[in-house]
Amino acid sequence: MKKYADMTREELLAEREEVQALYDALKAKDLKLNMARGKPSTEQLDMTSEMMDILRSDSDYICDGIDVRNYGNLEGLPSCQKLFAEMLGTKPENIFCGGNASLTLMYDTIAKAYTHGRVMSEKPWGKLDKVKWLCPAPGYDRHFAITQSFGAEMITIPMTAGGPDMDLVEELIRDEAVRGMWCVPKYSNPDGIVYSDETIRRIASMKPAAKDFLLMWDNAYCMHEFFGEHLPFPDILSECEKYGNADMVFEFASTSKITFPGAGVAVFACSPNNMAYMKKLMNIQMISFDKVNQLRHVRYLKNKDGVIALMKRHAAILGPKFRCVLDWLEREIAPRGLAEWEKPMGGYFVSVNTMPGIAKETWRLSKEAGLTMTGAGATYPYGKDPLDSNMRVAPSLPPVEQLEQAMEIYCVSMRLAALNKLLAG
Amino acid sequence: MKKYADMTREELLAEREEVQALYDALKAKDLKLNMARGKPSTEQLDMTSEMMDILRSDSDYICDGIDVRNYGNLEGLPSCQKLFAEMLGTKPENIFCGGNASLTLMYDTIAKAYTHGRVMSEKPWGKLDKVKWLCPAPGYDRHFAITQSFGAEMITIPMTAGGPDMDLVEELIRDEAVRGMWCVPKYSNPDGIVYSDETIRRIASMKPAAKDFLLMWDNAYCMHEFFGEHLPFPDILSECEKYGNADMVFEFASTSKITFPGAGVAVFACSPNNMAYMKKLMNIQMISFDKVNQLRHVRYLKNKDGVIALMKRHAAILGPKFRCVLDWLEREIAPRGLAEWEKPMGGYFVSVNTMPGIAKETWRLSKEAGLTMTGAGATYPYGKDPLDSNMRVAPSLPPVEQLEQAMEIYCVSMRLAALNKLLAG
Numbered sequence: 102m103k104k105y106a107d108m109t110r111e112e113l114l115a116e117r118e119e120v121q122a123l124y125d126a127l128k129a130k131d132l133k134l135n136m137a138r139g140k141p142s143t144e145q146l147d148m149t150s151e152m153m154d155i156l157r158s159d160s161d162y163i164c165d166g167i168d169v170r171n172y173g174n175l176e177g178l179p180s181c182q183k184l185f186a187e188m189l190g191t192k193p194e195n196i197f198c199g200g201n202a203s204l205t206l207m208y209d210t211i212a213k214a215y216t217h218g219r220v221m222s223e224k225p226w227g228k229l230d231k232v233k234w235l236c237p238a239p240g241y242d243r244h245f246a247i248t249q250s251f252g253a254e255m256i257t258i259p260m261t262a263g264g265p266d267m268d269l270v271e272e273l274i275r276d277e278a279v280r281g282m283w284c285v286p287k288y289s290n291p292d293g294i295v296y297s298d299e300t301i302r303r304i305a306s307m308k309p310a311a312k313d314f315l316l317m318w319d320n321a322y323c324m325h326e327f328f329g330e331h332l333p334f335p336d337i338l339s340e341c342e343k344y345g346n347a348d349m350v351f352e353f354a355s356t357s358k359i360t361f362p363g364a365g366v367a368v369f370a371c372s373p374n375n376m377a378y379m380k381k382l383m384n385i386q387m388i389s390f391d392k393v394n395q396l397r398h399v400r401y402l403k404n405k406d407g408v409i410a411l412m413k414r415h416a417a418i419l420g421p422k423f424r425c426v427l428d429w430l431e432r433e434i435a436p437r438g439l440a441e442w443e444k445p446m447g448g449y450f451v452s453v454n455t456m457p458g459i460a461k462e463t464w465r466l467s468k469e470a471g472l473t474m475t476g477a478g479a480t481y482p483y484g485k486d487p488l489d490s491n492m493r494v495a496p497s498l499p500p501v502e503q504l505e506q507a508m509e510i511y512c513v514s515m516r517l518a519a520l521n522k523l524l525a526g
Numbered sequence: 527m528k529k530y531a532d533m534t535r536e537e538l539l540a541e542r543e544e545v546q547a548l549y550d551a552l553k554a555k556d557l558k559l560n561m562a563r564g565k566p567s568t569e570q571l572d573m574t575s576e577m578m579d580i581l582r583s584d585s586d587y588i589c590d591g592i593d594v595r596n597y598g599n600l601e602g603l604p605s606c607q608k609l610f611a612e613m614l615g616t617k618p619e620n621i622f623c624g625g626n627a628s629l630t631l632m633y634d635t636i637a638k639a640y641t642h643g644r645v646m647s648e649k650p651w652g653k654l655d656k657v658k659w660l661c662p663a664p665g666y667d668r669h670f671a672i673t674q675s676f677g678a679e680m681i682t683i684p685m686t687a688g689g690p691d692m693d694l695v696e697e698l699i700r701d702e703a704v705r706g707m708w709c710v711p712k713y714s715n716p717d718g719i720v721y722s723d724e725t726i727r728r729i730a731s732m733k734p735a736a737k738d739f740l741l742m743w744d745n746a747y748c749m750h751e752f753f754g755e756h757l758p759f760p761d762i763l764s765e766c767e768k769y770g771n772a773d774m775v776f777e778f779a780s781t782s783k784i785t786f787p788g789a790g791v792a793v794f795a796c797s798p799n800n801m802a803y804m805k806k807l808m809n810i811q812m813i814s815f816d817k818v819n820q821l822r823h824v825r826y827l828k829n830k831d832g833v834i835a836l837m838k839r840h841a842a843i844l845g846p847k848f849r850c851v852l853d854w855l856e857r858e859i860a861p862r863g864l865a866e867w868e869k870p871m872g873g874y875f876v877s878v879n880t881m882p883g884i885a886k887e888t889w890r891l892s893k894e895a896g897l898t899m900t901g902a903g904a905t906y907p908y909g910k911d912p913l914d915s916n917m918r919v920a921p922s923l924p925p926v927e928q929l930e931q932a933m934e935i936y937c938v939s940m941r942l943a944a945l946n947k948l949l950a951g
């Protein structure tokens with residue numbers, strides 16, 4: 102197979118004729134496929150459903166001397182704090198157990214910075230003239246949506262193989278208006294990159310001009326290997342503390358992709374100083390999150406080893422799906438030189454960087470042939486990918502048979518988009 | 527028995543000697559009793575525990591064509607919207623199903639007014655010089671804590687037998703800085719007053735100077751009779767709509783005191799215009815609240831009649847407790863002329879208005895004798911009761927035997943406080 106870039110015009114025209122025929126045939130099948138969101142599959146949900154009737158008799162509801170059904174215990178059930186502390190490698194008292202969505206905890210952390218300020222802020226961010234925010238990209242669209250919603254000016258930070266471009270980050274944080282940064286440090290969304298020790302050290306030791314700089318450390322995939330063994334990962338709280346930055350970071354995690362996407366338990370982890378401040382503010386907002394659901398998780402997952410064992414069962418379902426995606430790309434895209442991608446070992450996505458200028462068109466062609474993908478550009482602040490190149494592939498929901506069809510459409514669409522681009526250019 | 531106000535100094539001194547002896551004897555018992563918060567009792571919790579293992583097999587999780595375990599459906603499960611719509615007398619599409627805490631939904635509604643403004647606001651409240659807020663009092667301390675936390679200037683509105691003093695409200699809303707008002711319209715916290723039709727009409731037809739005035743209608747006790755039959759109550763959404771005020775109001779309710787205080791379902795209800803705006807903002811904050819728990823509630827409670835039947839079982843437990851409190855007050859306090867109180871038919875509290883100047887001292891004496899009560903003053907904005915008179919009695923948690931002891935301490939403490947006041951004055 103020849104790289105498209107090395108083809109003559111005649112060869113490209115012949116190739117286009119062939120690919121157009123393939124595309125038309127696929128379109129004629131009138132399929133309806135979806136690789137848009139990181140949704141677990143029904144098979145995964147069924148696997149953990151047994152958790153939901155684990156509490157049966159009245160005495161089951163007593164844990165840590167607490168009746169979990171009643172009001173109280175703002176920071177959550179101590180046994181649940183302990184479970185997450187083990188998973189994240191921090192102390193139980195640094196964990197705040199929330200409801201079913203880490204996204205809500207992230208939103209609220211930033212909302213409170215705007216309305217009340219952070220623990221060390223001179224004034225609430227809502228009173229500042231300008232808030233700028235560092236956004237390693239490609240990144241998670243829902244992160245960017247939060248900072249956009251609060252009117253922050255988002256600055257794109259390119260990703261390297263070891264994480265965000267730290268040279269640029271260290272340059273930009275000299276600006277006091279830069280108040281925070283999004284990170285998905287392990288199996289980053291969407292690249293699947295694991296931040297290197299060096300990147301983590303440089304992040305933990307940052308000296309931002311803004312004294313109330315907020316590092317949003319979304320450890321969404323802390324336990325989420327789909328190939329190979331569980332990968333230990335540094336505890337960002339103690340890393341930051343090491344460099345006098347204990348109060349800079351909030352870490353987030355959840356069981357959304359361990360137990361139930363819509364009915365898991367989410368947490369944040371932070372320094373004692375941050376925790377005392379947040380509890381003071383959150384005590385106004387709630388009496389506690391749902392401790393019954395926290396207890397279900399404790400009883401079902403038991404401890405970190407219990408989580409690792411369960412994640413192996415998820416991996417048995419997810420692994421073949423990622424294998425399918427990577428095989429298609431390797432076979433159909435790599436030899437033609439149309440895109441590059443990381444080969445993740447965990448997380449929920451494969452991030453494909455096409456030749457510049459064809460991501461949107463690949464998305465459109467896929468859509469027309471019955472395949473819904475994450476919007477091209479969605480992985481960048483304001484939905485604007487400067488190179489029109491990055492596409493997020495989310496293979497978790499469809500069964501492998503459907504993925505085969507979806508990847509066929511995707512690869513043919515990308516080839517057609519590339520040919521049209523090359524022939525027009 | 528003689529009213530204290532009619533006693534001579536000699537009679538008061540004799541009475542104090544006797545009451546002091548009673549008090550000392552009670553204190554010597556070294557009891558530990560609590561009537562501080564509206565916490566349901568273990569007996570009530572045990573009654574509904576069966577709800578928690580209602581979902582067992584994989585197919586149980588499909589409802590309204592939705593797999594409730596997965597992501598999606600921001601506004602909640604349609605069947606759950608329907609259940610609450612029936613309870614509140616509104617349309618399902620006006621209901622947003624949340625997590626376990628209506629307090630959080632209330633906080634977030636106000637937080638969003640500050641960070642993003644209301645749907646009709648010219649600018650976010652955070653950008654206004656001043657926000658004033660109307661607080662009918664005695665009222666709910668956690669309501670006042672929210673508006674205080676956001677820096678609103680709270681204005682106390684006296685309560686009448688039919689609800690807030692509407693003459694004063696109508697006067698104050700001519701000030702454009704007045705942006706909102708707290709209401710607990712049915713079995714108000716703490717008075718247990720049901721707002722009259724006339725009060726509701728005057729509230730629904732208000733014409734505040736502030737175009738984005740926010741009526742916070744906390745219908746916390748919409749189904750919560752402990753004496754007698756279920757009391758139908760007007761739907762505030764259609765009442766407001768009738769007077770061109772459809773977008774003025776947000777109504778709140780929950781099952782915290784129907785199923786589980788810490789693991790129920792909370793909702794807000796609002797106009798289509800408000801709903802579209804809130805969904806746009808909340809879509810940034812979450813994918814959805816916990817739909818599995820919403821489904822549990824639907825399966826267990828079924829419909830409004832199911833809720834009414836369950837509330838009768840709660841009433842069988844709560845009724846005797848309220849009877850106990852009211853009997854003690856009637857027997858020990860009324861003839862001595864030391865306090866007045868409403869006789870509620872539902873809700874979670876009895877609100878006692880002592881003679882001026884002895885609420886704090888009654889609280890202190892009760893505390894010293896082993897009885898924790900809601901802090902005197904807590905029912906007023908900033909914790910400041912101008913008359914030092916209102917005390918909230920919360921009899922739901924202790925068993926009746928303990929309540930008898932608690933009320934004995936409470937009544938003796940009030941008598942002693944009154945005697946000390948009268949003799950010092």
